[in-house]
Amino acid sequence: MNLPPLAAIRVFEAAARHGSFTNAAEELGMTQAAVSYQIKLLEERIGAPLFLRRPRQVTLTEVGARLSPAISEAFDLMRAAIAATRESADGILTITTIPTFAANWLVPRLGSFQLAHPSLAVRLQASRDIVDFARQDADVGIRSGAGRWPGVVAHKIFGADFAPMLSPELAASIGGVKTPADLLKLPIVDPGDPWWKVWFRTAGVSGPGLRGDPRSRFGDQHLEGKAVIAGQGVGILTPVFYEAELRSGQLIQPFDIVGNDNHFYWLVYPEARRNLPKVKAFRDWLLGQLEQKDSGRSPKAPPAATA
Amino acid sequence: MNLPPLAAIRVFEAAARHGSFTNAAEELGMTQAAVSYQIKLLEERIGAPLFLRRPRQVTLTEVGARLSPAISEAFDLMRAAIAATRESADGILTITTIPTFAANWLVPRLGSFQLAHPSLAVRLQASRDIVDFARQDADVGIRSGAGRWPGVVAHKIFGADFAPMLSPELAASIGGVKTPADLLKLPIVDPGDPWWKVWFRTAGVSGPGLRGDPRSRFGDQHLEGKAVIAGQGVGILTPVFYEAELRSGQLIQPFDIVGNDNHFYWLVYPEARRNLPKVKAFRDWLLGQLEQKDSGRSPKAPPAATA
């Protein structure tokens, strides 16, 4: 069944409510002539007059009166649905993030975001796929990469730096770790981790015989971290992810030397949606979190870089 | 709250149902590009993506999935309403008619029409107003007049002829009515009726002293007819309206001479709606009724005259 032109139905709905073409026209922001035109169109389509043209007003015919309530109801339904959708679209922030970042950085801090934006519901999606907002139902994403994606705004969060860490007890067991080479006296949690090779080179220790693919490793540090905290060995971890443990003394980072493989974490979101309140809110909050951290160390971090 | 362009919503509804822009386009009789365009439009309006563009198909996003059922429901409602309206518009025949014609001719015969068209409901509206389909909720009308109305089809039904009638008993009381002048010996039910003057002139009886406005009288013959049948006097009535009584002998019409004032009953309906089944049905039935009558008297009546 073919619906008549919907524009005409909409006009009819308004006209029926007002009992006046002129008023309906005003509501719809068009001229009285346009309303008259659309109604006539609809009447032809239906095959019956819908209005009686009375002197100072128009009245629904029997047919029109029968049609009108159902149409009104349908429109109310639509209006409500769209309003609800808009609201829910504004009220739910979906974040797609690399699992490591979620576990080690985002989740522990999300509470403060929720507190600051009580009306925003957060949906976390952990995934390591390439971020593609066309096929992923997310508002913002956290990914690694070079920070150049077309149509996407990217803020650099921090580099995936890494440094050796171990439990204080383990360090004490060899009388303390004084030089990078001392680390080799201890068990290494994951000797295959490519970061080790990079770090030792950076630290000036040559040929410790550690092997591993030179590919980046944004994978899960979670298990490795647990093992290190438990004192099972030395691990190579990203310091920002273990700030709390370093502060509390559960872990120690013997050297300030950090390795990095020139990969960064980025906050990304579609350029077209950069002005959505929820996107702005998250961006501002996240960058704010970083500044708090940085303020103690470096003078100022450039907050954003757009692609 | 402004609704988004309804055309876009319609496209969305179809696309959501099909899970495919291409199929939706086919259903709507447009190209895939147009669907893509409209969806994008709607997404911009809503402020959130509605579909995820997956390799071989599109999928609703969370937002889209929330929106879709309500929209579908609204459309179903509309479709049903329009279908019902069409049906009821086709199934109800509203006749506006002069009261006299209704009482004396139409109502007694309507049964045969209903029998022939059981699916049609008939709504009778008696009114003497000028017929104006723009402000009267009627499909067909029966009116008197010259038979010239712009935009209106008019079929001549019969003239408003009139002739004296009386009960057989009353006629017998003066030994029968032989000449028109004999009528003057009897009581006249409504001497002020202008028809009398016309009829007597036609009959060649001069100056009976009856007075009355020379305006046509399509008013109610009903009361006058009752009085005549009851034997209270002679009345001047329209023969076609009393065929049954004449046949049964309740009334007699002493003379074949009929007066007329050149006014006719017409069946009228808007030219634009001449092809509606219900209009056709009524027209054909009514003209058929007349032919049955005529066939015994005149050779053939030209059935229609269109304005």
Add this chain to the structure above:
DNA sequence: CCTCTCGCATAAGGTGTCCTTATGCATGCT
């Protein structure tokens, strides 16, 4: 593994729908 095909996105261009302006007509109010 390479190619073919399917489905959607995008750009450019035309056109048809729909809206506006202008006017007329009928009616009711003062």
Add this chain to the structure above:
DNA sequence: AGCATGCATAAGGACACCTTATGCGAGAGG
């Protein structure tokens, strides 16, 4: 009677929308 109101109609124009053409990405099939 004259004015105001509200709808209908005609003519004209603009913009939204659709079409055609093309590209791209990813499965599917050989």
